[in-house]
Amino acid sequence: MAGIYIHIPFCKQKCSYCDFHFSTTFHSYRERMIQAMVNELVVRKETLSDTPINTIYFGGGTPSLLNENELKTIIETIYSHFLVNDSAEITLEANPDDIDAEKVEMWARSGVNRLSIGLQSFNPSVMQWMNRAHTVEQSKTCIPIAQQGGIKNISIDLIYGLPDLTIEEWEQEVDTALQLGVQHISAYCLTIEEKTTLASWVKSKKINAPSDEHQALQFELLQQKLKKAGFEHYEISNFGLPNYYSKHNSSYWKGDAYLGIGPSAHSFDGKYRSWNIANNTVYMKGIEAEEPAYDFELLTLENRFNELLLVGLRTQWGVDLQQLSYILPLSTEFHSTLTNFILKGWITQSETRIRLTDEGKSWADKIAEDLFVL
Numbered sequence: 001m002a003g004i005y006i007h008i009p010f011c012k013q014k015c016s017y018c019d020f021h022f023s024t025t026f027h028s029y030r031e032r033m034i035q036a037m038v039n040e041l042v043v044r045k046e047t048l049s050d051t052p053i054n055t056i057y058f059g060g061g062t063p064s065l066l067n068e069n070e071l072k073t074i075i076e077t078i079y080s081h082f083l084v085n086d087s088a089e090i091t092l093e094a095n096p097d098d099i100d101a102e103k104v105e106m107w108a109r110s111g112v113n114r115l116s117i118g119l120q121s122f123n124p125s126v127m128q129w130m131n132r133a134h135t136v137e138q139s140k141t142c143i144p145i146a147q148q149g150g151i152k153n154i155s156i157d158l159i160y161g162l163p164d165l166t167i168e169e170w171e172q173e174v175d176t177a178l179q180l181g182v183q184h185i186s187a188y189c190l191t192i193e194e195k196t197t198l199a200s201w202v203k204s205k206k207i208n209a210p211s212d213e214h215q216a217l218q219f220e221l222l223q224q225k226l227k228k229a230g231f232e233h234y235e236i237s238n239f240g241l242p243n244y245y246s247k248h249n250s251s252y253w254k255g256d257a258y259l260g261i262g263p264s265a266h267s268f269d270g271k272y273r274s275w276n277i278a279n280n281t282v283y284m285k286g287i288e289a290e291e292p293a294y295d296f297e298l299l300t301l302e303n304r305f306n307e308l309l310l311v312g313l314r315t316q317w318g319v320d321l322q323q324l325s326y327i328l329p330l331s332t333e334f335h336s337t338l339t340n341f342i343l344k345g346w347i348t349q350s351e352t353r354i355r356l357t358d359e360g361k362s363w364a365d366k367i368a369e370d371l372f373v374l
């Protein structure tokens with residue numbers, strides 16, 4: 001099984017915390033960009049020629065800015081050059097201000113069967129400093145519009161651990177999200193990424209960076225409330241009702257191959273990881289000149305070992321120590337660090353499989369890093 005990721009590098013405006021690749025001045029070249037992506041799909045079809053495609057994911061950027069013709073062109077190109085499964089999951093990331101009955105109908109007509117909606121918050125002052133393009137009202141009304149339009153699989157994104165957001169305010173955010181009747185919630189802990197507006201505010205002390213403890217408390221509350229509401233916590237940032245896990249993201253975590261199309265998109269074929277240039281003009285020129293601009297690396301044994309740990313520990317399936325030892329032998333130092341985490345109550349071990357406890361999930365990346373081989 002494999003997946004195709006399409007990166008749509010267009011946004012209406014720049015959110016203050018975001019360091020993804022996108023442009024807000026794309027109108028003059030959007031047609032040229034779509035054509036470049038179509039060409040890239042055709043040129044790279046051999047990489048997944050005999051592998052069934054289980055998932056297609058439109059991410060960004062803001063894929064909900066695509067018009068019908070653009071979306072259809074990309075989907076039709078995929079169907080004519082790849083072996084797409086009849087039951088493929090086709091996800092489109094959408095922002096609430098782009099969602100109306102007509103667009104939902106168009107997405108469903110084009111084959112989209114899952115929406116991932118970037119709500120982020122229901123708090124007006126948070127939305128303002130984040131510089132989101134939508135209102136709280138739109139965050140609430142877009143879900144019934146999507147449901148009435150026939151999309152039965154809806155995920156929403158939330159962000160927690162925000163500067164000055166109290167635990168009570170966060171609890172309200174989670175309660176509001178639960179009232180929307182969605183099947184999946186992705187909740188990301190705010191990270192202050194370099195070169196973002198938020199990073200400059202923190203540097204100039206206009207805004208206080210939230211503490212790790214503050215973020216951990218909000219994460220614990222999130223886990224408790226979502227579990228109580230019937231959601232399964234299958235990956236650190238992802239909660240789904242039974243049978244509503246993201247198939248696309250799950251396949252990344254299980255190490256399946258994927259093809260990433262568009263500027264900044266990453267690909268993985270089982271051995272090599274590659275990533276397209278994160279520059280719209282250079283990307284388009286490269287494709288047009290048949291000299292695509294990308295970088296790649298062959299994963300070393302150390303890379304594979306560390307990646308299996310980092311990604312596996314974040315999931316409910318955990319990591320199989322035997323599988324890890326097939327890559328590199330487990331050192332005495334590894335075993336003693338692992339024992340410390342087990343004694344601390346952050347990791348449990350059942351036969352050869354290790355998993356994070358609910359408490360350990362608050363420190364997932366730190367735990368994985370301490371177990372890495374260098």
Ligand code: SF4
Pocket residue numbers: 010011012013014015018019020022060061062095118
């Ligand atoms: S809409 Fe999404 S991709 Fe675009 S700037 Fe905001 S967070 Fe980033």
